[in-house]
Amino acid sequence: MDIVTFPTNADLRLPRYQLIRDDIVRRIADGQWAPEQAIPTEADLCQAYEVSIGTLRKAIDLLVADGVLTRTQGKGTFVRRPRFDSSLFRFFRFKSADGKSVQPTGKVLGRTVLKPSEAIRAALQMKSSEKCIRLSRVRLIDSEPVLREEIWLARHRFEALTTLPLDEFGDLMYPLYERTCRQIVASATETLTVEQATEEDAAALRVDLGSAVIQVQRIAADFAGTPIEWRTTRGAAAGFQYQVDIR
């Protein structure tokens, strides 16, 4: 690796390990270092950044703690591919008819291109002239619908999804985003609330009208922290459980 000069907009009064941390994140967000690939060795990075091993390791420690990198002794340091498309299973415990826990399948029911509400436009940091792709989707276990989802994407990032046939979307959205649109989801913020089942919920999820439903609203972002997906998921509260550790 060549010697690195930090961007002129970086605050050079910051500790060097911070500057290095930010530079590594930038390279990953840029796609210079891709998920599941190894980044240069510690020795190379020390030379490139002109710091000692201790300082470099402090920067990498931060990124490992953030879940951006993983290290394996003897092998190298790798960009971690975030795999939380199935993270809703932190909230909902799903079991198939035979009692085993399983990953649901996904099915896109509808797609529209339209102007987003002001809330969604702001959440996705879009200009007011831009349009969204809206997808409605169900998740199924043993062909039984268990979750209803509404997904909003900025059209300019996901142009390819405006024409893809609905039956080619597959079960997982995030690998699709990466494959077809080069958009990699790296983090998300989720907000849980309890709602009452609407008529649509009752029909789709086969629960009683007005019964308790958990709603998970998610805003997913790329490595640079730019929001790329707005999603709402609703499921019967009966299957809900969530555990937190606090210190």
Next chain:
Amino acid sequence: MDIVTFPTNADLRLPRYQLIRDDIVRRIADGQWAPEQAIPTEADLCQAYEVSIGTLRKAIDLLVADGVLTRTQGKGTFVRRPRFDSSLFRFFRFKSADGKSVQPTGKVLGRTVLKPSEAIRAALQMKSSEKCIRLSRVRLIDSEPVLREEIWLARHRFEALTTLPLDEFGDLMYPLYERTCRQIVASATETLTVEQATEEDAAALRVDLGSAVIQVQRIAADFAGTPIEWRTTRGAAAGFQYQVDIR
């Protein structure tokens, strides 16, 4: 500080920073180093543990990340007093009549000494012959009940609470535990579920029978990780919101 010899049950093959981390936790759990007090300086600890500054700092970094210690440049390193008696407000957004968010008061309604269920006995790691103190409690805002709580404590740890008048328990339990029984809560695990309001819920919380209620079950532990309190809290789901960041 004198030179430290590690306990014979410690696995000396572990990295030194791990051994040091565990020894510091033990001293805090023992009460040798109390909350809000400074621990010895880095230089002293290096001498005592016979390691270099880098190794010692790695141990302390772990404890800072765990929320056990806090460091202040120029002042020292301090044992952090965990303050999450009010952590339920991560889940429930409470507002008083005038719209300001506020801390509820607490009122203990009843106290019983009895044998715990097998689940609670196991959760509190108690012998089968031991008894529990069971408290029932409500949390109020503007004198309106908003949360119902059931608390189970091992009697042998909390003997003083068997005789304390109920109106002297105060609004917060954890400072009470520390003051009267020298039990310090340092961490907890909480599990959220959605239930239907029972008749007791409906009467106490003024919600409709069968309406959605959030239940938070908490097991609180001391610095050594020993469970000391089992608690269930129930409140109307209408005021519930929870946010998580995932990476």
Next chain:
DNA sequence: CAGTGGTCTAGACCACATC
């Protein structure tokens, strides 16, 4: 001013993975 934690160096040796 003295004492504290914050940053950083320039190495060393070890354990593990791969060839």
Next chain:
DNA sequence: ATGTGGTCTAGACCACTGT
């Protein structure tokens, strides 16, 4: 055997806090 990350050393100087 070679290359990787994991652990550890024995210092240095800086920034901040208090007297």
